[in-house]
Amino acid sequence: MKKLIKYNLLDIVRNRIVLAYTLLLALITLSVFSLEDNAAKGQLTILNLILYIVPLVCIVFSTIYAYNSVEFIEMLLSQPVRRKTIWLSLFCGLSGALSLAFLAGLGVPLIFLDQSRTGILISLAGVFLTVIFVAIALLAAVKTRDKAKGIGVSVLLWMYFALLFDGIVLFVLFQFPDYPLEKTMVGITMLNPVDLARIMILLKMDISALMGYTGAVFREYFGTNAGISVSFLALTLWALLPFYFSLRNFNRKDL
């Protein structure tokens, strides 16, 4: 098990795309903080990076990697290794390597450049999103046999979390403008890890717009330690559940 994880991890870390991803993140982070005179504005750019670019890279890369390691997996299956171990090591390798890349490229520079608690929260949220989208990618890969189709599904899923989900939320809000939906919205946010991360970070850095009654409800919920704990619990579930389903699928899959 350990050996397998180590092998996967090293293999991915050495991957040229992952290296390029690390460099890209580092470059953007450094340039954002050296160009912007306002730290809060820099944080906003970083926020967009984490909410949209990190998930996209993670989900696409992980899907492709999963398809590319089909032969390796088949080879391993001929050895006395449990399927669960193989899949778990793949998951750990991918999420570990991409998290490392993320932290090296963005997390550490951010914490150094922007010495506030927000920086730590942003890095933490980024790691969570990395792991979550690796898990979702594995689920997409295991569900579809065709590689092209699998990648398409991944991109669609990314689009769903980044854009379509919010569109649906907005649509629902417009259908019920006269109802007090603040508390419902808190619940609905839990259904999308990207939204959850966004709200958590925004409440820490840019409360200026989060005001009025709605802002108060959100702050009351997400601003407290209990709220943050529940939010992180939800994020953990978002990582574990897709992985669990993909594992179940992989165990039963006829390769």
Add this chain to the structure above:
Amino acid sequence: MEPGRCKGISLIFLLTALQVFSSAARTLDAGPGTQLLRISYALSAAVHGDTIRIHGGEYHEGNIIIDKQVVLLGLGRPVVDGDHLGEIFSIKADGVTLDGFRIRNTGVSGLNDYAGIKIYNRKNVIIKNNILENCFFGIYTQYGLNCVVSNNVLRASQGREQLSGNGIHCWKSDSLIISGNSITGHRDGLYFEFVSHSLIWRNISEKNNRYGLHFMFSNDDTYASNVLEGNGAGVAVMYSKNVRMFHNTFRDNWGDASYGMLLKDITDSYIQGNYFESNTVGIFVDGGTRIQMYRNSLRNNGWGIKITSSSMDVKLNYNDFIGNTFDVGTTGNLVLNDFDHNYWDKYEGYDLDRNRTGDIPYRPVSLYSMIIENNPPALILFRSLISTLMDRSEKILPSITPESLKDNYPLMSPLKLW
């Protein structure tokens, strides 16, 4: 003789005459070590025009009524303690001067407005250089005329809004000068109701429970160079006309129902050269008419300015909008106001003819700000990809945001007002 010298000589005459007149008045000393141990003894011994010097010490005399025209001068800052019983100084004579006291502990009441210093229907009263601590109301002017309140420090730590009083409270007064005071911890720092022709200058009103400055039905007043910072609900000014506000600072008025400045039914007024920073809403204009807002700086506010569509002829020109989450918010489609010639940091246009004015108009109202105005829970989508995309498309083809709310001549560089 040339007229200048003539004027000079008559001034000398006047001064001499004044000196002769004032030397007729006596100077009394009161306090420990003198014959008059209490302020009230000194007051009953004094006659019209006297100066009473109160020496340092602590005085517990309950309510002190000043009903003669005297100058009360505190030497070594005497402490006048009200022992939480009621009002402390009641001024019931014209031309009284109260200078250099430390006044503390008035009573607190739901029925009476106990004040540290209260002026009853009098004129030419001067209250200066006093420190008021833990007073229910600080300095209270009722039917005051030509009074000066300057360089006083008012501190209180009042809890509930219902059981707290205002710092400087003026009611039905005229021609006041309120300057250089510092007010903390009261309900409203500065409160004016039916006060006209007055100057409110260089006061600092901060961390009050409700409003830093609050006035109603007060016409023809000027507010200049005041600092209004960190108050519970910011500043609210209502139902007044001919209000002039210059070079005031509105800062850190942060909260769910807090405004840098709330203007409710204000007409014919000037708001110029003010600085609004880090307020939930910089300026909220609710039903304003003929207000000229020039050269104000609005920075890092949630909303730079919110303006209801019932406002008309509001001229908003040559202001800096920098770092606000939303520049302008509005309620409807009707726009009867002028937004030209401002600097907006979110402007993305160009200036081909190099005249420092953008060639395409700027629309400061974003679609998303309209959406959350009408549908507050949509705040959950703040800074999401979809709200950004919608704003972009709306900027190109306005359909929901008011078409005519735009700056036709946006400036390319900030005015650097502060």
